[in-house]
Amino acid sequence: MRQAKQAREDLQNAHVDQRDALKEKLNSLGMQAATEFEAARQSVGGNDPNLPLLWTKLAAAYELGGRDDDAIKAYHRAIALKPDTASYYCELGAVFARQGKMEEAGNMYKKSAELDPPNAAGAWRNFGIVL
Numbered sequence: 852m853r854q855a856k857q858a859r860e861d862l863q864n865a866h867v868d869q870r871d872a873l874k875e876k877l878n879s880l881g882m883q884a885a886t887e888f889e890a891a892r893q894s895v896g897g898n899d900p901n902l903p904l905l906w907t908k909l910a911a912a913y914e915l916g917g918r919d920d921d922a923i924k925a926y927h928r929a930i931a932l933k934p935d936t937a938s939y940y941c942e943l944g945a946v947f948a949r950q951g952k953m954e955e956a957g958n959m960y961k962k963s964a965e966l967d968p969p970n971a972a973g974a975w976r977n978f979g980i981v982l
Contacts, residue, residue: 881916
């Protein structure tokens with residue numbers, strides 16, 4: 852994940868003629884991380900308290916790998932296991948926003964704000980940024 856995050860940062864700062872190669876590298880690293888998180892997820896029991904965290908890490912890896920639909924499914928799995936975690940909704944909102952699904956994104960940021968009132972401003976700020 853660290854290598855993928857660095858590749859994403861490199862991509863943001865890259866010259867136009869370097870971006871395609873960096874996108875491929877980012878997708879490859881993201882999918883490598885997704886494969887490893889999927890193996891970890893399968894190795895833990897269904898009652899493991901870390902399972903929601905594994906789902907969110909898998910979702911983040913899917914995002915880096917360019918598989919937003921899979922990331923959405925993984926975030927939904929994490930939310931189903933731990934529906935009171937505001938950050939899961941924020942992360943899911945960002946994926947919806949990237950797909951141009953602003954109504955869904957707004958609903959996720961709203962839910963995050965409702966679950967964590969002291970940090971509601973952060974959720975609304977993130978929604979404002981994606982708008």
